[in-house]
Amino acid sequence: xxxxxxxxxxxxxxxxxxxxxxxxxxxxxxxxxxxxxxxxxxxxxxxxxxxxxxxxxxxxxxxxxxxxxxxxxxxxxxxxxxxxxxxxxxxxxxxxxxxxxxxxxxxxxxxxxxxxxxxxxxxxxxxxxxxxxxxxxxxxxxxxxxxxxxxxxxxxxxxxxxxxxxxxxxxxxxxxxxxxxxxxxxxxxxxxxxxxxxxxxxxxxxxxxxxxxxxxxxxxxxxxxxxxxxxxxxxxxxxxxxxxxxxxxxxxxxxxxxxxxxxxxxxxxxxxxxxxxxxxxxxxxxxxxxxxxxxx
Numbered sequence: 001x002x003x004x005x006x007x008x009x010x011x012x013x014x015x016x017x018x019x020x021x022x023x024x025x026x027x028x029x030x031x032x033x034x035x036x037x038x039x040x041x042x043x044x045x046x047x048x049x050x051x052x053x054x055x056x057x058x059x060x061x062x063x064x065x066x067x068x069x070x071x072x073x074x075x076x077x078x079x080x081x082x083x084x085x086x087x088x089x090x091x092x093x094x095x096x097x098x099x100x101x102x103x104x105x106x107x108x109x110x111x112x113x114x115x116x117x118x119x120x121x122x123x124x125x126x127x128x129x130x131x132x133x134x135x136x137x138x139x140x141x142x143x144x145x146x147x148x149x150x151x152x153x154x155x156x157x158x159x160x161x162x163x164x165x166x167x168x169x170x171x172x173x174x175x176x177x178x179x180x181x182x183x184x185x186x187x188x189x190x191x192x193x194x195x196x197x198x199x200x201x202x203x204x205x206x207x208x209x210x211x212x213x214x215x216x217x218x219x220x221x222x223x224x225x226x227x228x229x230x231x232x233x234x235x236x237x238x239x240x241x242x243x244x245x246x247x248x249x250x251x252x253x254x255x256x257x258x259x260x261x262x263x264x265x266x267x268x269x270x271x272x273x274x275x276x277x278x279x280x281x282x283x284x285x286x287x288x289x290x291x292x293x294x295x296x
Contacts, residue, residue, distance in 0.1 A: 078134040085133055087119050103268075116139060123159060158291070189263065193293065200219065
């Protein structure tokens, strides 16, 4: 249904006209879940569907608050590289490749922690230099895994970029905060990892990326094998979150309310198709590579 609107208006115009943060078909109820940036535009969406979809009834959809229900933010600055923020790297010809930051993280060897940021492995190769959205150098990529883990197909599409000290300008400060560059709400922190045994089909999740921002969905299936650019990724999570180019590496999480709540990390964006997003699990990133999120 709503794909017709996207085709007619284009992604940007579609979001502006209909006030939609994302949508998905709930395979359990067979109803279209529509997340709204602007709940006042529900009538506009219904009018469009009634005029353009044969046999449509309002009972075919359910509206929710979409991104507005997720209070997960902190202000981004020249000295931060927060979960959900843009990350970029220059390439030949003066262009840049765009991606998203999944989370601030650390590795630990001999009691010494090295802090950095996590993004998608297909975004950054070894020794690539990456920058935040303000042009501050984050650092040089030291781990890029997107082809194999102990042989066979890859469980991980992940890169780790340690934070470097910039002697002639600002440097990045590690943080547990989640970005509000795309949506403004109350401040939240990454509080921990949701491990494989915590994740069940049907659970509500949120995705944060520099292109499509915040949107909500649910876990459709686990243990999925997907492919992108001839690489095959195993043990992926499949969700109904909408993703687009530039969202790669962005965070997938669960928001928990309350004084001890926050955002619990589930994974990072690897790829998507027209309906689903596919995510590398944070559990596997920690287990195979010893990369753990900075938490509050």
